Amino acid sequence: MIHRKTRWALAEWKESEEGAAKQLCERLSLPPLVARLLVQRGYRDEESARRFLQADAADLHDPYLLSGMEAAVHRIRKAAERGEKIRIYGDYDADGVSSTSLLVHVFRKLGLQFDYYIPHRALEGYGLNNNAIDLAASEGVQLIVTVDTGISAYEQVEYAKTLGIDIVVTDHHEPPEKLPDACAVVNPKQEHCAYPFKGLAGVGVAFKLATALLEQPPLELTDIVCLGTIADLMPLTDENRILVRCGLEKLRKDAGCGFRALAEAAGIELPSIVSTGVAFGMAPRINAAGRLDHARRAVELLTTDDYDDAMLAAIHLDTLNKERQRIVDTIVKEAEEQWLSKRLAAEEAGEDPPAVIVLGGEDWNVGVIGIVASKLLERHYKPVIIFGIDKETGMCKGSARSIDGFDLHAALTECEELLDHYGGHQAAAGMSLHRDNLPMLERRMSELAMNWLKEEDWIPKTLVDIACGLEDATLETISQLALLEPFGVANPSPRLLFQHVQLADKRAIGKEAKHLKLALGSGRKLLDGIGFGMGEMAAVMPQGCRIDVIGELSINEWNNQRKAQLQLHDLHYEPAPLTAFPTREQFGQVYQMLRRLGEAPERGLAARLSEHIGLTVDAVQLMLDVFEELKFIGLSNGMYITAAAPEKRELASSERYRSAKEKHDRLHALA
Template sequence: MIQAKTRWNLAPWDEQANAAAIELSTALRLSPLAAKLLVQRGYREVAQAEQFLRGGSEHLHDPYLLKDMREAVTRIREAASAGEKVRIYGDYDADGVSSTSLLVHVFRELGLHFDYYIPHRALEGYGLNKAALEKAAAEGVGLIVTVDTGISAYDEIAYAKELGLDVVVTDHHEPPARIPDACAVVNPKRHDCTYPFEGLAGVGVAFKLAQALLERPPMELTDIVCLGTIADLMPLTGENRILVKSGLERLRQTTNTGFLALAESTGIELPSVTSTTVAFGMAPRINAAGRLDHARRAVELLISDNYDEAILAATSLDMLNRERQRIVEGIVKEAEEQWAQKQVQAAEAGEAEPAVIVLAGEGWNVGVIGIVASKLLERHYKPVIILGIDGESGMCKGSARSIDGYDLHAALTACDELLDHYGGHQAAAGMSLHRDQLADFERQLGKLALEWLSEQDWIPKTGIDLECKVEEANLQTINELAQLEPFGAGNPSPRLLFQGAALADKRTMGKEAKHLKLTVKSGQAVLEAVGFSMGAIADRLLASSPVDLVGELSINEWNGQRKPQLHIHDLFSGGAYARFPEREHFGQVYQLLRRMKRAPLEGLAKRLAEMSGWPQEMTEVMLRVFTELAFIRIEDGFAIVAEAPEKRELSTAPSYQEAKSKAEQLQSPLFAATILV
């Protein structure tokens, strides 16, 4: 038996959902599976689903629905008319870089007298700071327009007013109790803002400002919006879906000098770019500038009109990203050694290992510790806090990542007396504290974890959208599922369950047989499935046994052929009893026997297995059950079907009860999930 690595959580499905899916399938001419997925994603009405699939810029909201938008536009236009110097003030991550770059393009078009400023991550930290405001005032700036920052800068904006600076805030982060007293504060998450979509990235809010200033949606800039929205893990629904979908289409045929240079320097194929390409190919390189050097390098790339300059900028970003990867690998190695030492110390003391991973080191680059925390979370599935220590001051700056059920922001709030500063949300957070507080910090976080989390919370969950049959996994269905792209946060790539599929073939592939390749079947339909880094379990899979597979469908193109393929995320196999047949399945096999009337017993179970798709071990059980219930009788080596058998319940047959009990002992992770989740 092969146990699944995670708890499987199949999304609920009922008759109402089924009826809605049938209506969508008919009205929009979609495969049943694509229609079901739309319903699972919350699009039950035909018009609603059609807008999700095909909606464009005509469905963007009026930017003036955002509170303070009119005041923001008025103040910027006043600056433009007066020739006043304006400074765009951004953030150093990919969303902040995208937001800054977008407004640079817009302000150029409007003819403003402006420049931009992004603080240095290590030297200045996040957001508006007083030294930067003093510098702006000294350089004759009259208006600062923030992008992707500013909503929490109450004191800094009050100081700006003292310096004679006006500030327009555009941001998308959670607002604090006190909103800054600025000329305008544009944020869809403001509690007094009724804007219909709260999920905009910082660059999305900047786009809405641009839409209001230009009196049209600047769709030509959606490639930049696409970058920041995907990089910041914003939900790809509502307006974000429209903007990102448009942005990907523009990237595939872009004339933007910066994106062309970035693609050339990194080997990205722009004509086939997807949200995954942006997330794992482009965004890390844009982020690398702010992590290791200065984010203006990335802005210079995205606003450049000179290809030679852009190539130099793109190449430098690629080199920074490689350096970032090297630094991350080094810190991960040191962190893993530190964690292993903590585990040994706990074992030697006869104690359980810490419930929360808290690791700190001198010289650990604070620009990449969030990535390190994410890697350790993936490996150990525990809340993780990674901190860089300043050797001189003893101050620690950390990044945290969490698991379901452990609210980081609540945990940090409970540790407030130990911290100098903290912020974030349930899944990710940042904090600073002195190294003398680390032991108490770790102890208190671990105590909270043991109080808040149940035994099952320590097991990762796999969310499953739908059950899919092998025969449904064809090229047409995959092409229709692609209509739901772009996939990402809020609209993940469909994760499907193939339940009780018969294993037709298995083999390993790759260097050192690292990967697994399966062929599963149902009747005449077959499907290839690939499990990366799963080669070690190949020998434990039983031929012809049913397997439960969870994964994502894709198209494998090789030598001019296109075939469906499943990328396996997790699997479960408990032998023949892993999936126990229902009454209707017994009935189907019995009907096969009735058509035979009289068949040689030798080889009959194998023949029935081939015809029904059930493993031979299970068809042997069925034959015993039919015999015990007098549905068939065995004479002279033949199975003979009774002409008029007495109606009897399957559960009255001893072989049925024994097999059913065995199957229940081998519950699949899906069955367990219905109890545990």
């Protein structure tokens, strides 16, 4: 038996939606599976579905619908007329780097007198700070334009005024109750802002400012917008979908020298890049600059026109990313050791381990603790808070990640008397406090988790889009699923459920047989499945059995052949109850067949023997499992080998035999 690793949550599908899906099939010439997915994601009529599938730059919203845009453009143009020095003030993450880089390109094009500034993560922290404003004043800056930051900088904006510096704020984070009294504040999330799309990244807001300044959308810069939007986990709907799609097309066909150098350093094939290549290939290297060095290294890469300079910068970022990975691995190992010690201590005391994982280390780099928290959450599926502790002051900077159902921000609010600062949302948060308060924070957060979460909340959940059949897994349908791209937040790659499909073949593949290769179906209609890290499951499932699988469809190209493939996320196999339990004579008959064979490939053996003896594949597989347990046969390198002189043992001495017999007898008695 193979149990599900997660709770499978199949999205509700109403019979009333069949009509809408059928209409989309007919009017847009779509396969049924694609049409059903569109309806399920809210695109029920032809107009909304067509807009989702075909929207382009002409469908971008007017930038002047953003509150504050007119004032922002007026102040920047005024600075241009007066020859004032402007400073772009960004953030050190990939969105901030992208926002800064985009405005560098735009201000160059406009011929403005400007430079840029990004605070150092470890030395200055997030956002505008007075020391940076002092530096700007000393260097003759008269206007600061913030990107991806500034919405909470009320006091800093007031301080800048005393030094004669005006500030234009462009941001996308949640606004506080008291907004900065700046020359202009551009943020679609302001309550009074009627902009029709609230999900722009910081770089998206910067792009709207650029559009207004240039009086047309700078589509040649959408590769930068694509990077920041994907890296900042913004919803890939509405305008973001258009901008990311345009950006991916730019990367495939006409990438700038910075992106070409980054792709070469990262081993990314630009002509075929998709959103995951940006998310897992490019974004980590851009982020590595701000985590371990200074984010201006990444801005230099994205703004240079010299390929040699770009290549040097890309190699530097790649090296930083490798170092970041090494540091993360080290901290994860140390954190796991700490967590094991806590669990053992709780066990010795006869208590449950903490419901929230709270760990810290004096030499843990605060630039990567969020990644560490994510890795521990994935392994243990508990809310996690990881702290870097200052040895001298005892102050701790923490980064938290949560599971569904546990609101980190609400929990931290309940513990705010223990904290110096905190902020975030349901799934992720940051905080600072003194190390003396760590034990109490762990205790309070764990109590809240136990009170707020139900038993099922502690089991990870897999959201499944649709249950479908193998007949849906055609090359044509999979090709048309690409119409739903780019995939990402709010528009994930479809997860499909195939129920009770026949297992035609299975084997463990790869180094140390770590991965699982399946053939699903019967006859000539087979679907390949690949499960990374699932290799041990090959020995559990008999060929010919029925299984349930969840995965994503893709096209595998090999030796000029294209085949449908299902990348497995999870599977479930439970042996069917035996309607007729094998008799001792049948056990003996199969054993004699095995002795005559001497050795035989595991793959397909149960199915072949079942044809000879007239029992089901599951019944014959039970016999093989019992014989293996009793050491009548052995399994080595995919071959069953019959023992030359096995020790004589009763069938009933096999736990597998007894368990199956008891289950059969119990079901038979109930019938």
